[in-house]
Amino acid sequence: MQKYSIFNLIKNAFSGHQKWDLAWKDATPKKEYDVVIIGGGGHGLATAYYLAKEHNITNVAIIEKGWLGGGNMGRNTTIIRSNYMHDDNALFSEFGMDLWRKMSQDLNYNVMFSPRGIINLAHSDAQMNVFARRGNSMRLNGIDAILLNREDVKEIIPMADFSDNVRFPIFGGLMQPSAGTARHDAVAWGYARQADSMGVDIIQNCEVTGFDVSDGKIKGVRTSRGDIKVKKIGLCVAGSTNILAEKLNMTIPVETHLLQACVTEPVKPVLDSVVTFGAGHFYISQSDKGEMVMGGDLDGYNSYAQRGNLPTLQHVLTEGIAMMPFLSKLKMLRTWGGIMDMSMDGSPIIDKTHIEGLYLNCGWCYGGFKATPASGWTFAHTIAQDRVHKLNEGYSLSRFNTGHLLDEKGLGTKTWIS
Amino acid sequence: MLHIKCPHCGMRSQNEFSYGGDATVKRPELNKEITDKDWDDFVYNRKSLRGKHLELWQHLSGCRQWIKVERDTATHEIFKTLKANEDI
Numbered sequence: 001m002q003k004y005s006i007f008n009l010i011k012n013a014f015s016g017h018q019k020w021d022l023a024w025k026d027a028t029p030k031k032e033y034d035v036v037i038i039g040g041g042g043h044g045l046a047t048a049y050y051l052a053k054e055h056n057i058t059n060v061a062i063i064e065k066g067w068l069g070g071g072n073m074g075r076n077t078t079i080i081r082s083n084y085m086h087d088d089n090a091l092f093s094e095f096g097m098d099l100w101r102k103m104s105q106d107l108n109y110n111v112m113f114s115p116r117g118i119i120n121l122a123h124s125d126a127q128m129n130v131f132a133r134r135g136n137s138m139r140l141n142g143i144d145a146i147l148l149n150r151e152d153v154k155e156i157i158p159m160a161d162f163s164d165n166v167r168f169p170i171f172g173g174l175m176q177p178s179a180g181t182a183r184h185d186a187v188a189w190g191y192a193r194q195a196d197s198m199g200v201d202i203i204q205n206c207e208v209t210g211f212d213v214s215d216g217k218i219k220g221v222r223t224s225r226g227d228i229k230v231k232k233i234g235l236c237v238a239g240s241t242n243i244l245a246e247k248l249n250m251t252i253p254v255e256t257h258l259l260q261a262c263v264t265e266p267v268k269p270v271l272d273s274v275v276t277f278g279a280g281h282f283y284i285s286q287s288d289k290g291e292m293v294m295g296g297d298l299d300g301y302n303s304y305a306q307r308g309n310l311p312t313l314q315h316v317l318t319e320g321i322a323m324m325p326f327l328s329k330l331k332m333l334r335t336w337g338g339i340m341d342m343s344m345d346g347s348p349i350i351d352k353t354h355i356e357g358l359y360l361n362c363g364w365c366y367g368g369f370k371a372t373p374a375s376g377w378t379f380a381h382t383i384a385q386d387r388v389h390k391l392n393e394g395y396s397l398s399r400f401n402t403g404h405l406l407d408e409k410g411l412g413t414k415t416w417i418s
Numbered sequence: 419m420l421h422i423k424c425p426h427c428g429m430r431s432q433n434e435f436s437y438g439g440d441a442t443v444k445r446p447e448l449n450k451e452i453t454d455k456d457w458d459d460f461v462y463n464r465k466s467l468r469g470k471h472l473e474l475w476q477h478l479s480g481c482r483q484w485i486k487v488e489r490d491t492a493t494h495e496i497f498k499t500l501k502a503n504e505d506i
Contacts, residue, residue, distance in 0.1 A: 242464070242465065242466035242467070242468070243468055246465065246467075251459065251463040251464065251465055252463060252464075253458075253462035253463055253464070254464065254466065255439075255440075255464045255466045256466045256468075256491070300436075300437050301437045301473070301489075302439075302440075302466055302467075302471055302473065302491045303491050303492075303494065304468045304491050304492045305491070305492060305493065305494055309419050309420065309432065309494075310419055311419055311431075311432055311433050344461075344462045400458060400461075400462040400463075401454060401458050
């Protein structure tokens with residue numbers, strides 16, 4: 001594989017950049033693989049990459065119904081963080097933070113990881129107490145956390161509303177300085193390029209139509225481009241997990257919902273961290289292009305539409321304007337929607353299933369993008385070793401049956417109530 | 419925006435309603451032997467169909483009645499609305 005470097009850049013400049021190798025080839029499916037990953041999004045690509053890199057399993061295919069990174073990998077708001085209280089979430093995410101910090105070098109692809117910090121705003125004394133507790137838990141797990149008072153917050157985000165007559169005054173906030181953003185498409189492309197170079201087949205425009213299961217074991221997968229014999233299948237299809245589960249006669253603790261995001265017209269640099277509103281569900285950051293990137297609540301009803309409705313957008317942006325009034329002056333450039341796997345306790349599932357050779361990676365709710373490297377790494381381990389890693393032990397499928405729920409935000413079983 | 423025809427009040431905007439999830443989920447009968455699997459299916463496991471989906475909504479800012487709505491989860495088209503005690 002051609003290495004991306006300043007020297008190669010100069011060399012290729014002489015040929016007008018016409019002679020670069022393709023980043024990955026357009027593979028046609030073979031008759032048989034050791035492992036098939038269904039879903040060519042971030043998690044699927046990362047899984048294939050770590051299967052090849054960490055476990056030396058390279059006879060792998062990634063099957064994608066649409067195009068590479070065309071689902072939520074291209075629709076998220078690019079936020080990366082590990083500000084969780086519960087050990088299972090915190091250790092998993094912090095492991096991911098380490099992978100993020102090394103990613104551009106590791107993949108030889110600039111993913112533009114920008115550790116600009118995330119601030120969760122608090123709007124009452126009680127909320128400050130809760131944040132202090134979460135911050136302490138984070139620090140015990142080796143994650144950086146700083147409790148900010150009102151003056152500290154004012155220094156970092158002076159454009160927020162600090163006037164006297166606001167419904168939700170800013171009392172302070174919890175900051176994770178090492179959190180940040182990355183360029184989402186580059187993450188998908190970087191993983192795809194490396195996986196391909198190690199022998200992984202990336203097969204796009206290939207829809208899964210069924211599975212061959214006999215004696216409780218996976219024997220193969222049927223696709224729109226032919227049948228494939230395989231003993232191990234990894235399901236990485238957040239947003240379509242329920243559809244594939246139905247083909248496997250499984251019902252899973254996941255509902256499929258719609259989440260919208262939007263960006264404003266680009267403006268000069270004004271916000272250099274990620275900020276979340278504490279009295280509702282709204283988050284904002286500024287992209288390198290200058291657009292204010294925003295998101296918030298689910299539309300609130302089961303949906304596969306990948307496009308949302310205005311009432312939710314209005315509700316979310318009302319919170320944004322309450323937090324940062326200057327936003328009302330900006331024009332909306334673009335809005336879009338993605339479909340989420342909403343698990344019943346708000347935490348993901350990375351586990352084996354009752355079918356031998358079928359592995360499940362789903363239920364990412366609002367937080368799939370930041371988990372991309374850690375999810376791929378642990379899922380690759382789970383598939384290669386046929387057992388879960390300590391890092392994804394808490395993300396078991398059976399926890400809903402045994403009662404070991406991982407309810408980070410106390411959202412409970414009604415995922416649409418927040 | 420969705421427009422939902424409340425069987426009690428007529429056509430209203432989505433803003434007046436709150437969502438209640440899959441209407442086909444049935445609580446296990448308490449006077450019978452109930453397996454853990456039954457409870458799992460009732461509390462957590464969902465089919466979350468793509469296509470026609472029968473679901474509960476509450477006309478929260480209206481008559482406050484729970485209603486059933488048959489809606490397409492891929493196109494958001496609403497086919498039919500029913501009172502909570504009616505079957506499709």
